[in-house]
Amino acid sequence: LQMSTLEVSEEVRQYLKTPTFDNWQWEDAEIMVLLQVMYTDLDFISTFNIELDVLQQFLYEVYKRYNNIPFHNFKHCFCVTQMMYGLIWLTDLRSKIDSVDLLIMLTSAVCHDLDHTGYNNAYQINARTELALRYNDISPLENHHCAVAFEILEKNESNIFRNLTTEQYKRIREGIIKCILATDMSRHTDILNKFKAILSTFDFDNKDHRDVLMMIMIKVSDISNEARPMDVAEPWLDCLLQEFFNQSDMEKLEGLPVTPFMDRDKVTKPSSQTGFIRFVLFPLFIELANLFPCLEQHIIDPVRKALDYYTEMEKALEREKQNRAQ
Numbered sequence: 304l305q306m307s308t309l310e311v312s313e314e315v316r317q318y319l320k321t322p323t324f325d326n327w328q329w330e331d332a333e334i335m336v337l338l339q340v341m342y343t344d345l346d347f348i349s350t351f352n353i354e355l356d357v358l359q360q361f362l363y364e365v366y367k368r369y370n371n372i373p374f375h376n377f378k379h380c381f382c383v384t385q386m387m388y389g390l391i392w393l394t395d396l397r398s399k400i401d402s403v404d405l406l407i408m409l410t411s412a413v414c415h416d417l418d419h420t421g422y423n424n425a426y427q428i429n430a431r432t433e434l435a436l437r438y439n440d441i442s443p444l445e446n447h448h449c450a451v452a453f454e455i456l457e458k459n460e461s462n463i464f465r466n467l468t469t470e471q472y473k474r475i476r477e478g479i480i481k482c483i484l485a486t487d488m489s490r491h492t493d494i495l496n497k498f499k500a501i502l503s504t505f506d507f508d509n510k511d512h513r514d515v516l517m518m519i520m521i522k523v524s525d526i527s528n529e530a531r532p533m534d535v536a537e538p539w540l541d542c543l544l545q546e547f548f549n550q551s552d553m554e555k556l557e558g559l560p561v562t563p564f565m566d567r568d569k570v571t572k573p574s575s576q577t578g579f580i581r582f583v584l585f586p587l588f589i590e591l592a593n594l595f596p597c598l599e600q601h602i603i604d605p606v607r608k609a610l611d612y613y614t615e616m617e618k619a620l621e622r623e624k625q626n627r628a629q
C-alpha cells in the first residue's frame with residue numbers, strides 16, 4: 304500500500320504532531336511516508352536541500368537495519384521519532400533553537416536503536432559479545448546504533464546531509480553521537496541531574512544548555528509510551544516484557560546473571576510499571592515540564608492516568624492472590 308507524501312491529508316499531518324498518535328493503525332510503508340512528512344513539515348527539505356529520493360533511500364536503509372524483535376523494532380523507532388516531532392511542535396522549539404539542532408534531534412530519534420538485537424547492555428557485557436568486545440563494555444548497544452547510522456549516511460545515495468557544508472556536517476555528527484549515546488539508561492541519573500542543575504537559569508543561547516536539553520528530549524521520547532492513550536501504550540508494555548523475558552530465558556540457559564525486573568518468575572506487568580512510572584518516568588517528565596509548562600497536560604496527565612491504571616491492576620492481582628491463598 305504505497306502512500307505518497309502528497310496523499311497525507313492535512314488532518315493526518317496535524318494528528319502526527321500530537322502525543323496521542325496511534326502507531327498501531329499504520330502499516331510500515333505508510334509509516335515510511337509519515338517519517339518523510341516530518342522532515343518536510345519541519346522545512347528540512349528546503350532548509351538543507353535534501354532531495355526527496357535521498358530521504359526515501361535513507362529511510363529505507365534505516366527500515367532494513369531495524370530487526371523484527373518484539374520491542375526495539377521499526378515501530379519503536381517511529382514512536383520515538385513521532386514523540387520527538389510532537390514535542391518539537393508542542394514546545395514551539397522552532398522559535399527557540401535553530402534548524403540544525405532540530406535536524407539532529409529528529410534524525411537521532413530515527414536512528415537511535417538501529418540493529419538492536421533485543422538483548423540489552425548487561426547481556427552484551429556478561430555474555431562478552433562482539434559488541435561488548437568492540438566497544439570495551441562502554442554503552443555497546445548505543446555505540447553500535449550510532450555507528451550503523453553513519454554507515455548509512457556514508458553512502459551517497461542515502462546521505463541526507465550530502466548538500467550541507469563540512470562545518471554543518473561536523474556539527475550534526477557531533478550532535479547525533481551525543482543524543483544516541485544519551486539513550487543508555489545507565490546514564491539516566493547523571494543526565495537528569497545535569498539538566499536539573501541548569502534548569503533555573505536555562506539559556507537557549509548557551510550551547511551546553513541546548514546539548515543537555517537535546518539529550519533530555521530524546522530520553523523522554525525514547526521511554527514515553529505511557530504518555531500515549533492506554534490502548535496505544537499497553538501493547539508496548541507487552542512487547543517490552545516479551546523482549547525482556549526472551550533475554551532472561553537466554554541468560555538462564557547460558558548461566559548468566561538475570562536482571563530482576565526481566566525475570567518472568569519475579570516480575571508482574573503492573574508492579575514493574577508502577578515502579579518505572581514513579582521512579583523513572585515522573586521525575587524525568589516533571590523536569591522537562593518545568594522548562595515547558597504546556598507539557599503538563601500533554602504528557603504528565605496521561606502518565607498519572609497510567610499510574611492509576613497499573614496501581615488498580617496491581618491491587619486486583621493482589622486480591623486475586625489472597626483469594627487463591629485462602
Ligand SMILES: COc1ccc(NC(=O)[C@H](C)Nc2nc3c(cnn3-c3ccccc3C)c(=O)[nH]2)cc1
Pocket residue numbers: 488489491525526527528529540543564575576578579583
Ligand atoms: C535505570 O535503568 C532502567 C530503569 C527501568 C527500566 N525498565 C523498567 O523499569 C520496566 C521494565 N519498565 C519499563 N521500561 C521501559 C518502558 C519504556 N521503555 N523502557 C525501557 C526499555 C528498554 C530499556 C530501558 C527502558 C527504561 C516502560 O514503559 N516500562 C530499565 C532500565
Ligand SMILES: [Zn+2]
Pocket residue numbers: 379383415416486525
Ligand atoms: Zn529506544
